[in-house]
Amino acid sequence: MQQDPAPFSRHLRVHRHRDHTVLEFLGEIDIAAAVEITPYLDRVTARPEARIVIDLRSIEFFDCSGLRLLYRALIRTHDHGGQLHLVCTHPLTLRVLRITGLNRLLPPHPTPDAALGQSEATSGTL
Template sequence: MPRETPPPIRYVRVYRTSGRTVVELHGAIDIAAALHLTPELDAVTDGPNSSVVIDLTPVEFMDCSGLRLLCRARLRVEEGEGQLTLVCPQPMIRKMLRITDLSRLFTLAAGLDEALGRHASAS
């Protein structure tokens, strides 16, 4: 009997609030997820003056594919002279960013309110 293909998993939710686009990532961000997420993140980070928050709060696991995805988003936002903030409350993901020295390249926030508040007070 042929196995039925499971429905695609939603790894991302995108919405606008406080003048920013929030990209909320979910689950395990590995090579399989990155294949689905790249077009979604490219659409959000396309264009000038993008103001993007990537919320990693619901992320359970992230490997180097996830880090590459974040770096790609950061580069695209910077090329468009925009602003990118990562919401990253998980100690293990923060540790990965610190060990790889990527923490110095990203604006990190412990929660979404902090990320949105930081932007509002900077305006």
């Protein structure tokens, strides 16, 4: 499998964990951050049967641009037969996920290990 080099971005750090690509969002996830993150997110989610974890534990701010990134990743991963897991512990972000209902499509977990311990059949399923 070809591995893209990690992008240079102040809003995204990429690494591997248990055969999954982890996209760790950093700092303020707003429209400017989304512009930086989207090209890499699109490459990763276009891979057939991609196994991805989006980790939001290092964010300080998360607006509707961040929600669009999560939903885009979910749809694209699902369309290519992949799996998407979400890690989030930030109380305000969890509240936004709950209010919008995105938490039902992409259940948040406290750690990558907890997310990957979840049944594969229920992760990021539409």
